Amino acid sequence: MSIKLELENISKVYKDGDSSIKVLDEVSLQVKSGELVALVGPSGSGKSTFLSIAGALLSPSSGRLFIDNIEISKLPPSKLTEFRLSKIGFIFQMSNLLPYLTVKDQLLLISELTGGQTTVANQKADELLERLGLTNRKMNYPENLSGGEKQRVAIARAFMNDPEVIFADExxxxxxAERGRTVVEMLANEVKKRNKAAIMVTHDKRMLDLCNRVIFIENGRLTEK
Structure with a gap:
């Protein structure tokens, strides 16, 4: 399996007047294709900062980040947004669906943003929706979906641009519990089937058996158990 995501001695320090706060302390992690890795830890442990840096939304104070063998810090700002659109998929705690778009149009919008071809995008959207059991909901708007259905749409949307790495935040x-497990099972299956890498931040220990590895973060340091 190839390494899709690599963090190498990543630190993040915030300045607070004359003092500084180290949120991440030289953390290193590799995630390979086909892997779903759970990230767990108490509030204030650095999970959000870790995910933001790994997802190329926030720059580290030191260290290096590689996604699909590309070092992010070497990309000019003008290329970074394009890189995120093409290489990274995000799934958030709330599905963050656009209320004025149908289920299928939520996916097609991603293709439009990345310059995809209409015919190919239509086929891909239909395939993803079928795999996630949403074919009969593709013309519905978010207000007509259950919570579980919204999260399944969010998963489909995250895979629409065929990213190398997926980040799922709670x-x-x-x-x-039942709908949550179904959503994580679908995420794990898609990651494995498509040889992607994924990190899922979660507080729900009942989901950990669905992950390939569990990483703990506390006081800005990573440990694997």
């Missing part, structure tokens, strides 16, 4: 927080 994707089951708004769901009951």
């Amino acid at each position: 994707p089951t927080a708004s769901l009951d």
Whole structure:
């Protein structure tokens, strides 16, 4: 399996007047294709900062980040947005669907942003929606979907640009245990089938058996158990 995501001695320090706060302390991690890695830790442990840096939304104070063997810090700002659109998929705690777009149009918008061909995009959107059991909901608007359905749409949307890495931030927080497990099972299956890499931040220990590895973060340091 190839390495899709690599963090090498990443630190993040915030200045607070004359003092400084180290949120991440030289963390290193590799995630290979086909892997779903859970990231767990208490509030204030650095999970959000870690995810923001790994997802190329925030620059580290030191260290290097590689996605698909490309070092992010060497990309000019003008290329970074394009890189995120083409290489990274995000799934958030709340599905963050656009209320004025149908289910299928949520996916087609991603293709438009990345300059995809209409015919190919239509076929891809239909395939993803079928795999996630949403074919009969593709013309519905978000207000007519259940919480579980919204998160499944969010998963489909995250895979629409065929990214190399997926980041999921508490994707089951708004769901009951059964629907939450279904969503994570679908995420794990898509990651494995498509040889992608994924990191999922979660507080729900009932989902950990669905992940290939579990990484703990506390006081800005990573440990694997």
